[in-house]
Amino acid sequence: MRLLLPILAVVFLFASCSEYQKALKSESVKEKYDMAEKLYNEGDYKRANRLFEQIAPQYAGKPQGERVMFFFADSYFQTGNYYLAGYQFERFVKSYPNSDKIQQASFLGAKSYYELSPRYSLDQTDTDKALSKLQAFINTYPDSEYFDEANKMARELTTKKERKQFEIAKQFDKLGEFDYPVLISAITALENFIAENPGSIYREDAFYYKLKSSTNLALNSTLSKKQERLENAVAAYNALKKSFPDTKYAKKADDLYAKVMREMQDFSK
Structure with missing residues (x-):
């Protein structure tokens, strides 16, 4: 068993990579979607992001579009690409104002700009944008589960300025x-x-x-x-x-x- 487990792990890894490469090159939007969601749920946000990037335009205006756009934005956030995360969350909020994910998307969009805020001695343009987004969130969702964290981040950025x-x-x-x-x-x-x-x-x-x-x-x-x-x-x-x-x-x-x-x-x- 000690010898078998590493072998099985390698086999599984190659199989997973093979499935991913197959989906990446596939012409089937559904195949890409299924693989992207599977990878996203497994926490493999980087590879999921590449697939979501390919299929997001095809799902615009469709029932699954809301789900795809949220996962696409969040995969950027989870991989530390905060500029694109902030941009995609902004698009999500504008495109799906009645979504069940609207609070989370608004918060994560604001948090993306918070993560981009530089040290106090540098230009504070991103800090200003983050404060604006956080204040809008705080004013709009005073009962949100993210309210306390948003307030804490806003105070930190205010102190930095x-x-x-x-x-x-x-x-x-x-x-x-x-x-x-x-x-x-x-x-x-x-x-x-x-x-x-x-x-x-x-x-x-x-x-x-x-x-x-x-x-x-x-x-x-x-x-x-x-x-x-x-x-x-x-x-x-x-x-x-x-x-x-x-x-x-x-x-x-x-x-x-x-x-x-x-x-x-x-x-x-």
């Missing part, structure tokens, strides 16, 4: 250490971030970096602008302490505030 916006503002702050006028751009970017992202996990950081940029700008300003900018730095400190009384930046913020107060006293003299 917030991080990109925050890191850009931080970069302005860093550049401003060598080129003080750039600090004006840093302050503006941080103010915009705070206003546009009230629930962000980076909100406390944004308040601190606004204080830091405001302080550095004030301390290195010309006499004509120093008083106003010192007052702006004090306002930035107060905003941080008001929004985050127990801020993790307490020591650094207090040190910056002390510098501003000393400068204000010297300036008034």
Whole structure:
């Protein structure tokens, strides 16, 4: 039996490959369909996809078309071809709006774009599309079994976009250490971030970096602008302490505030 089992496995594999190749070259749409569904159900999505790709146009408008198009889209998803999966799921949703699979197709289409979302430092076009798809799903199917997962993915992508916006503002702050006028751009970017992202996990950081940029700008300003900018730095400190009384930046913020107060006293003299 120990010798027989490997032999039988090899025979079965060759037979399976032979059947697949036969179906792939066959002129019979039904033969391709039967083999494609068999492979799909066995989890052999890559070979199933090749067959579905061949027969999908022939089933357009036919009763089995809905089933074929869903399997075709999902076989792309299961093999990690998320661009084509997203596209095919979009086609499915438009073609079969009353399908029993409409929720799953809408979710998997959105998830396809979620999988395409790159790291925060890169272009976020796919992230924007994924968020749009996920939000549409969440709004349309609040009772769906996929609702919680869709919400989790949407929050993750939102945080990624917030991080990109925050890191850009931080970069302005860093550049401003060598080129003080750039600090004006840093302050503006941080103010915009705070206003546009009230629930962000980076909100406390944004308040601190606004204080830091405001302080550095004030301390290195010309006499004509120093008083106003010192007052702006004090306002930035107060905003941080008001929004985050127990801020993790307490020591650094207090040190910056002390510098501003000393400068204000010297300036008034």
